[in-house]
Amino acid sequence: MTDLITEDRRVLVFSAHAADFCSRAGGTIARLVDAGGSVHIHDMSFGEKCESPALWAQQPPPAIEQIKEIRGREMSAAAATLGATIDCLDWGDSPLIVDADRQQQLLELFRAFQPDLVLTHWKDDILHPDHMECTRAVIWASRYCFRPGLDIESPPCPSPQLVLYETTLGTAPVARFLPNLFVDISQVQQRKAEALGHLAAQPGLAERYETLAAYRAFEAQSTAWMQGCQYAEAFVRLGTEAAGFDGPAGFGP
Numbered sequence: 709m710t711d712l713i714t715e716d717r718r719v720l721v722f723s724a725h726a727a728d729f730c731s732r733a734g735g736t737i738a739r740l741v742d743a744g745g746s747v748h749i750h751d752m753s754f755g756e757k758c759e760s761p762a763l764w765a766q767q768p769p770p771a772i773e774q775i776k777e778i779r780g781r782e783m784s785a786a787a788a789t790l791g792a793t794i795d796c797l798d799w800g801d802s803p804l805i806v807d808a809d810r811q812q813q814l815l816e817l818f819r820a821f822q823p824d825l826v827l828t829h830w831k832d833d834i835l836h837p838d839h840m841e842c843t844r845a846v847i848w849a850s851r852y853c854f855r856p857g858l859d860i861e862s863p864p865c866p867s868p869q870l871v872l873y874e875t876t877l878g879t880a881p882v883a884r885f886l887p888n889l890f891v892d893i894s895q896v897q898q899r900k901a902e903a904l905g906h907l908a909a910q911p912g913l914a915e916r917y918e919t920l921a922a923y924r925a926f927e928a929q930s931t932a933w934m935q936g937c938q939y940a941e942a943f944v945r946l947g948t949e950a951a952g953f954d955g956p957a958g959f960g961p
């Protein structure tokens with residue numbers, strides 16, 4: 709397997725909603741950027757309906773277009789804190805539907821950017837259908853981006869490494885998310901917390917995901933020989949999980 713964090717990685721990150729990239733993979737994104745990689749994030753929606761609770765709690769709640777505008781500013785500030793670029797495809801949430809036209813758009817995004825690493829949701833994040841729809845579409849694009857003869861403007865590009873991040877918080881046992889890759893984010897944990905702080909429509913993300921990162925660090929210490937790791941993000945490398953669990957790998961500081 710290619711080392712996850714090397715200096716010249718071209719990385720695309722796909723999230724169903726505004727904050728998913730940051731809460732699950734913000735530390736790893738910061739490390740990839742610090743190593744000299746180029747990281748671009750595509751949020752498929754603003755999470756305007758299902759993941760903007762603080763705005764819906766207002767009386768009266770803002771109009772949907774206003775919510776999108778606020779979330780757009782939040783996600784841009786979070787991505788900038790990590791050193792990545794971001795855009796929102798604005799495909800709507802609850803439900804997020806990636807139809808045939810949008811699949812073609814995704815394929816074009818892959819071929820235009822030519823990523824060698826793609827991060828997205830766990831493929832069986834069954835308790836949030838939007839997350840599963842995002843990953844289904846991303847895996848689809850990753851399996852057609854290298855094929856010739858398709859009706860796409862850009863030429864084929866190699867299929868990237870696919871690495872899948874955490875499920876909706878607290879649902880990992882139900883969704884059978886069993887990490888086989890840990891990244892030590894101790895050095896960038898503060899930056900991740902600052903980025904999450906920008907996503908104010910979802911209060912408490914920084915605190916809750918710090919707790920998760922501290923727990924994943926115990927697993928990294930115990931199973932991936934990452935002694936001294938205080939905070940970790942956990943992933944599944946697609947492919948290896950299907951072939952059998954051969955012990956987790958880790959990327960230290």
Ligand SMILES: [Zn+2]
Nearest residue numbers: 724725728759
């Ligand atoms: Zn989400």
